[in-house]
Amino acid sequence: MAGTVTPKPRARRSGLDPSRADEYRSWLRQMVLIRRFEEKAGEAYSLGKIGGFCHLYIGQEAVAVGSLAALRPDDYITCSYREHGHALARGITSRAVMAELFGKAPGCSGGKGGSMHLFDASLGFLGGHGIVGGHIPLTTGMAFAAKYRNTDQVAVCYFGEAAVNNGAFHEALNMAALWKLPAIYICENNRYGMGTALERASAIYDISERACSYDMANEVVDGQDVLVMHAAMERAVERARKDKHPTLLEVRTYRFMGHSMSDPIHGHYRTREEVEDQRKRDPIAVWSQRLIEAGLMDQAAVKALDKEVLEEVDDAYQFADQAPDPAPDALFADVYVRS
Amino acid sequence: MATLTYRDALNQALREEMERDPDVFLMGEEVGVYQGAYKVSRGLLDAFGPMRVVDTPITELGFAGVGVGAAMVGLRPVIEFMTWNFALLAIDQLVNSAAKMRYMSGGQVGVPAVFRGPGGAALQLGAQHSQAFESYYAHIPGLKVVMPATPADAKGLLKSAIRDDDPVVFIEGEMLYNIKGEVPEGEHVIPLGQADIKRPGRDVTIICHSKTVSVALKAAEQLAAEEIDAEVIDLRTIRPLDTAAVLESVARTHRCVVAEEGWPFAGVGAQVVDTIQREAFDELDAPVLRVTGADVPMPYNKQLEKAAKVDPAKVAAAVHSVLYRD
Numbered sequence: 001m002a003g004t005v006t007p008k009p010r011a012r013r014s015g016l017d018p019s020r021a022d023e024y025r026s027w028l029r030q031m032v033l034i035r036r037f038e039e040k041a042g043e044a045y046s047l048g049k050i051g052g053f054c055h056l057y058i059g060q061e062a063v064a065v066g067s068l069a070a071l072r073p074d075d076y077i078t079c080s081y082r083e084h085g086h087a088l089a090r091g092i093t094s095r096a097v098m099a100e101l102f103g104k105a106p107g108c109s110g111g112k113g114g115s116m117h118l119f120d121a122s123l124g125f126l127g128g129h130g131i132v133g134g135h136i137p138l139t140t141g142m143a144f145a146a147k148y149r150n151t152d153q154v155a156v157c158y159f160g161e162a163a164v165n166n167g168a169f170h171e172a173l174n175m176a177a178l179w180k181l182p183a184i185y186i187c188e189n190n191r192y193g194m195g196t197a198l199e200r201a202s203a204i205y206d207i208s209e210r211a212c213s214y215d216m217a218n219e220v221v222d223g224q225d226v227l228v229m230h231a232a233m234e235r236a237v238e239r240a241r242k243d244k245h246p247t248l249l250e251v252r253t254y255r256f257m258g259h260s261m262s263d264p265i266h267g268h269y270r271t272r273e274e275v276e277d278q279r280k281r282d283p284i285a286v287w288s289q290r291l292i293e294a295g296l297m298d299q300a301a302v303k304a305l306d307k308e309v310l311e312e313v314d315d316a317y318q319f320a321d322q323a324p325d326p327a328p329d330a331l332f333a334d335v336y337v338r339s
Numbered sequence: 340m341a342t343l344t345y346r347d348a349l350n351q352a353l354r355e356e357m358e359r360d361p362d363v364f365l366m367g368e369e370v371g372v373y374q375g376a377y378k379v380s381r382g383l384l385d386a387f388g389p390m391r392v393v394d395t396p397i398t399e400l401g402f403a404g405v406g407v408g409a410a411m412v413g414l415r416p417v418i419e420f421m422t423w424n425f426a427l428l429a430i431d432q433l434v435n436s437a438a439k440m441r442y443m444s445g446g447q448v449g450v451p452a453v454f455r456g457p458g459g460a461a462l463q464l465g466a467q468h469s470q471a472f473e474s475y476y477a478h479i480p481g482l483k484v485v486m487p488a489t490p491a492d493a494k495g496l497l498k499s500a501i502r503d504d505d506p507v508v509f510i511e512g513e514m515l516y517n518i519k520g521e522v523p524e525g526e527h528v529i530p531l532g533q534a535d536i537k538r539p540g541r542d543v544t545i546i547c548h549s550k551t552v553s554v555a556l557k558a559a560e561q562l563a564a565e566e567i568d569a570e571v572i573d574l575r576t577i578r579p580l581d582t583a584a585v586l587e588s589v590a591r592t593h594r595c596v597v598a599e600e601g602w603p604f605a606g607v608g609a610q611v612v613d614t615i616q617r618e619a620f621d622e623l624d625a626p627v628l629r630v631t632g633a634d635v636p637m638p639y640n641k642q643l644e645k646a647a648k649v650d651p652a653k654v655a656a657a658v659h660s661v662l663y664r665d
Binding site: 076078107108109110111112113114117119120121126127129130131134135136137138139140141142143144145147148149155167168171172174175178333334335336337 | 364390395396398400401402403404405406407408409410411412413414416431432435436440441442443444445446447448449480481483504505
């Protein structure tokens with residue numbers, strides 16, 4: 001990577017492992033890619049290039065990046081509709097994701113899924129799903145399949161904290177614990193289900209405690225620190241892969257933007273001061289600072305990385321803008337195997 | 340050919356398919372230790388073990404979703420609903436997950452799952468346990484809907500449904516489990532989407548499915564005594580609908596009655612009638628009539644229940660009407 005520097009002894013004092021410097025830098029790159037991608041998506045939405053709903057992931061980047069980095073290529077992943085970041089972190093190209101947002105033929109779902117339904121089966125990326133909580137049982141089913149086939153794959157599900165008040169969450173976690181399935185449920189607690197604060201929707205505020213109902217392993221994780229996120233995920237993956245026990249991770253994070261593009265940044269349900277306060281723990285700033293302090297990168301390298309990412313995102317935008325629409329006969333394709 | 344009940348024909352299909360393909364498993368409430376609420380899964384737990392015959396909590400949405408998820412990664416689940424009444428709790432998984440996965444993933448991820456269980460009007464079970472939902476599922480692009488009326492069809496269609504790569508809603512007749520009929524042994528597979536002429540006739544076509552097939556056949560017997568020769572067409576698969584078979588029959592008889600257990604508004608019969616008037620208008624000598632369940636929640640009282648259900652007399656009356664003999 002351009003502009004990287006040789007690890008120095010102070011890396012150890014920072015709690016970072018210098019031998020993992022490349023991995024650390026790749027996490028930063030992924031987080032910056034998601035940030036810049038989402039900014040570009042927001043811009044494209046304003047220009048009418050992207051239609052429908054568009055839910056940005058800005059502020060939560062460390063959750064997807066830190067957790068997905070702990071998985072194997074053959075593991076299964078499902079997400080809610082705020083999944084652009086997960087798709088990029090899993091390795092779907094920025095071109096394919098942007099083209100899907102634009103509804104174009106080379107999009108990762110052929111232009112027929114859209115922002116909320118990103119798929120890449122070859123990466124085990126089995127969808128953004130649009131009904132709150134609806135994909136949680138699907139993940140339990142994928143974990144069931146892993147157990148059925150006696151593989152050591154794990155199935156991972158990302159959802160927001162608003163989903164935990166939904167019956168699908170309860171039903172899916174109960175069965176995963178009952179049957180000892182290799183599933184990991186990642187609740188990205190960004191404090192608001194659309195405009196409803198956790199405290200206005202849930203009788204208990206510590207979501208991890210919900211796992212006690214199922215005698216399930218659980219952990220509260222700082223989702224603004226990619227290293228902490230990654231370490232917690234490694235523990236959960238080990239538990240799933242080796243011990244065949246599911247885990248509920250409650251990841252505390254924050255959405256810096258509105259619920260969707262039609263929602264202003266703070267709206268009526270949270271204050272400007274709260275958003276500004278939360279932005280002080282921007283996961284990208286936290287991590288790049290950490291790498292700089294540890295001597296694993298310098299400012300110039302961070303800047304170079306950002307420039308490289310901006311170029312990638314610009315390229316994705318141009319690609320998506322110029323890509324063809326799906327052919328007219330795509331309308332009736334893939335309703336059934338033979339349709 | 341062995342004579343089997345509809346229940347045992349289904350059991351035979353499940354057993355044979357599970358023997359044939361290790362990816363096929365059965366999951367649902369009471370399918371294992373209890374041997375099935377309607378005994379369709381009798382003996383399967385002993386034969387295949389608890390990983391392939393899986394008892395679930397009472398959690399229709401949850402285990403339907405588990406089935407969809409397992410199918411998305413290549414297993415072939417057979418998800419049993421104790422009845423389709425309870426499956427309403429799972430309809431989000433059937434409509435939003437199973438039916439749409441292939442389309443919204445751009446063809447990457449299919450859901451080769453079967454969702455099966457009894458449906459239709461039962462006997463004095465009241466409003467919440469006695470209803471027909473096929474029109475709900477037949478409305479949804481991405482789902483197939485299969486409703487066998489005889490033991491042989493039950494076996495042949497369930498085997499096809501399990502082998503199908505699309506999600507199949509397989510609605511068994513709750514009142515049909517005990518009926519008996521000859522069932523071919525071994526590899527007896529009936530393609531989905533093919534109607535069957537259960538009784539050939541010249542004067543009028545009666546289109547029906549599931550329980551209403553036996554109702555229509557009884558009506559046809561009564562009509563025969565009046566020298567009215569009715570043809571009875573069993574749709575067998577509601578979606579995809581065998582429109583060719585329907586139109587071919589109507590072109591011969593020029594008169595048609597469509598019978599179903601469901602409610603009249605936006606029912607399966609409405610779709611059949613639409614097809615006939617668009618494709619065979621000039622063949623018709625009378626408007627097509629529908630015989631349906633009464634447009635009410637099912638009452639408990641025996642006399643009221645009888646009044647609410649489709650019966651041979653109602654079908655015969657509709658036939659008289661399309662023949663202008665009423």
